[in-house]
Amino acid sequence: MQYKLLDYISKKSILIMKQSTQNLEVSSEQLSEYLIKQEPLLLFDLREKDHFEKSHIKGSVHAVCNAQSKEKIMPKIPKNTKIILISEPEDFAKETAKMMASFGLNAYFLAGGFSSWKGKLSQGQTGKIIAPDELAKKLDSVFLLDVRDSSEFSEYQIPGSKNIPLEDLFDSKTLEKIPKDKEIVTICPHGNRAMVASFALARIGIDSQTLEDGLAGWNQVLKPVTVVKDPTKIIQIQKVGKGCLSHIVESKGKAIVIDPLYPFEKYIDIAKEQGFEITRVFDTHQHADHVSAARDLAQATGAKLHLSKYEGYAFDADFVGDSDEFSFGQSNLRVIHTPGHTPGSLSYVVDEKYVFTGDILFVESIGRPDLRDQAEEFTEELYNSLHNKLLVLPHHTMVFPTHHGENVEASQEAFVSTIQQSKKLPWLDISKQDFIQKIVAITLPRPMNYRKIITVNKGELKLVHSEIPDLEIGPNRCAVDVS
Ligand SMILES: [Fe+2]
CATH class of the missing domain: 3.40.250.10 (Rhodanese-like domain)
Known part of the structure; x- marks a missing residue:
């Protein structure tokens, strides 16, 4: 050998x-x-x-x-x-x-x-690895040692991780920064540099584990959190490495999935475990920060695929628009056209109690309108969608967004708000003119690889599934920073 x-x-x-x-x-x-x-x-x-x-x-x-x-x-x-x-x-x-x-x-x-x-x-073995799913369970108790270069680290990192580039790891002064009383996990893009780092640490008697498949693997972890239980069940599926959120809504054994993420097999596993059938799959809009799993999930489950009729797709689906209604189990879903983040963005109201707002309204902020280089045109639409279509819903309506920001704390593990809480967000209490001025004035970095991701989501470019983790590396960057 x-x-x-x-x-x-x-x-x-x-x-x-x-x-x-x-x-x-x-x-x-x-x-x-x-x-x-x-x-x-x-x-x-x-x-x-x-x-x-x-x-x-x-x-x-x-x-x-x-x-x-x-x-x-x-x-x-x-x-x-x-x-x-x-x-x-x-x-x-x-x-x-x-x-x-x-x-x-x-x-x-x-x-x-x-x-x-x-x-x-x-005696014994060295070179331990930790699966991304395992790391997600104990994130708060481990020391995350990111060994990429500082320029790579500043672009994107797992919150709470510390950066010591691989080449600096051989400096004894640097090693003093590594705690002796915590489990250490080494991190890099795909696990290779981190494996060498773990080797380097082992040489001086520091035990560590390498994050399997690195940040690419981390970005594929999906964590389910049940938010509402009865009679309709709502499970929030969180892509912990990116801050993407998707939702399963189940009623009497029939379920819909809104904004499914890769790996889509997770939704099928949950449906099997909990004994329900996925009958409809919806996307709120054409995503720019992650690859939509809607088409694959619909195909794999035989569910109907519903996409915005206001956006262009290169494949067939059931295209839906404002005021359309759908039933599943004993529940009802109503479509609202809420342009502003993208021209075709939709929000979905379920049983007049829950609203799935895509990237228009988040727990901590509002959506950014400038992903398609038409900020001014979109900003007025964003204002109108927020004030005339979403904030007019009953106060108690629960708000389920499709993303959360990097520093937003979950409440009981979920990222959920209400219309009442949303009304208190910064920039939602100012005039339309001031709102437009503020939004147009800000420039934000776009999600990494966003052009390619949009092309894939439109159906104009086919991807091998193994390419998705690399394409999705990086934060979502969907919200406006109103802090
Ligand atoms: Fe988006």
């Missing part, structure tokens, strides 16, 4: 392998000295996993050297980081060190192989 490595070694590196390897050798004594001095290095054990778990050099981590690690991990290791490879016999480590050196890495191998080591040994 180890010799598979040779499959991908380039002709160039084979040539380099013919050169002397004497300067890549590290003796057992030298390695022992490095470890005692806590020199910044990565100690990778390339032996079979069961051999590693039985016995390995303290501070080393098991590493699989294959095409994937060559492509995804090696380029992320800082060039100045000393890497020492161990195998038994030494040949595989020697060849790998030569190959890594040919890529500019500071790589060495333990001369004489594992059996030449005279120092301390450990």
